[in-house]
Amino acid sequence: MKYYHRTSVAPDAVIARAAALFGARLAPTQTGPRALAFRGTLGSIRVDVG
Secondary structure, eight states: OOOOOOOOSSSHHHHHOOOHHHHTTEEEEEEEEEEEEETTTEEEEEOOOO
């Protein structure tokens, strides 16, 4: 399932918040300058900003 959300928040702030929120409960599987991916027992999530 894909979701799209437009915001005025800076990309670096989005990545930092996603890392803090998802990183506490899920294992990171991919990191990049504008993307993060996490995986856990219930599934996975990928955050891309651009």
